[in-house]
Amino acid sequence: MTLGACKNDSTSTNNNSSNNASSQVSSDSVKLESDSVATENTASNNTAIGTVKDFAISLEEAMAIYQKEVPNTDITGIGIDSSFGNYYYEVNGMDDNTEYELKIDVNSGEVKEKRDEKLDRDEQNGVKRNEDKLDLTNLKALKDITEVAINQAGGGEATDWSLDKELSITYWEIKVKNGNQEHEVKINAQTGEVLESELDD
Structure with a gap:
């Protein structure tokens, strides 16, 4: 019985560690995606945007x-x-x-x-x-x-x-x-x- 209880605690601990690791990876992934979007937006904002008129007669x-x-x-x-x-x-x-x-x-x-x-x-x-x-x-x-x-x-x-x-x-x-x-x-x-x-x- 005691061994059984120890086994369950170990499994629970492993599951918690796995969940924590998974959460950390997910969090890091979201952060990386956010950083990527921020970088893309900055690059986009640095691109000169203007209007070129299109005349019918060249x-x-x-x-x-x-x-x-x-x-x-x-x-x-x-x-x-x-x-x-x-x-x-x-x-x-x-x-x-x-x-x-x-x-x-x-x-x-x-x-x-x-x-x-x-x-x-x-x-x-x-x-x-x-x-x-x-x-x-x-x-x-x-x-x-x-x-x-x-x-x-x-x-x-x-x-x-x-x-x-x-x-x-x-x-x-x-x-x-x-x-x-x-x-x-x-x-x-x-x-x-x-x-x-x-x-x-």
């Missing part, structure tokens, strides 16, 4: 519309900005003696405005044209360039785009609004490299 289509309207000219600048909530491509170009500007609806491709102006005498005969014409070969997709700008700003939404030239480099300057802050990011149009980034409070 940049390439806008340039083709310009060339059709004003043939035998070189493009010297492109801007994308809004007027009363509607976005437009503003494409600038010139021939040897005249400067042109077209305003093109980003959704319909309709030319909303067309202007031209005679160049100054010292800018004529191709002088200004050769200085200002953009290198439009091997341009990175506008969507990709915009994503680079948004990531550089730490998130937000791109609101204005400007394609310009400095020395021999054709670059995009993109404004990104992130909360109450506005970033201006310059990006090489061919390589996607960030050239400059400024924060306007």
Whole structure:
């Protein structure tokens, strides 16, 4: 009888130890899962999230519309900005003696405005044209360039785009609004490299 009682106590002790060990493993498992979720959430929060606008008329289509309207000219600048909530491509170009500007609806491709102006005498005969014409070969997709700008700003939404030239480099300057802050990011149009980034409070 005494031996039987001792045996039962041993079994009970073993069961309790097993249950305690099981509880400890379960608790540790839950803790590890919680830590894993916390780590994933932190990584997710550190990922830049932004909005990339999708225009019905692509940049390439806008340039083709310009060339059709004003043939035998070189493009010297492109801007994308809004007027009363509607976005437009503003494409600038010139021939040897005249400067042109077209305003093109980003959704319909309709030319909303067309202007031209005679160049100054010292800018004529191709002088200004050769200085200002953009290198439009091997341009990175506008969507990709915009994503680079948004990531550089730490998130937000791109609101204005400007394609310009400095020395021999054709670059995009993109404004990104992130909360109450506005970033201006310059990006090489061919390589996607960030050239400059400024924060306007």
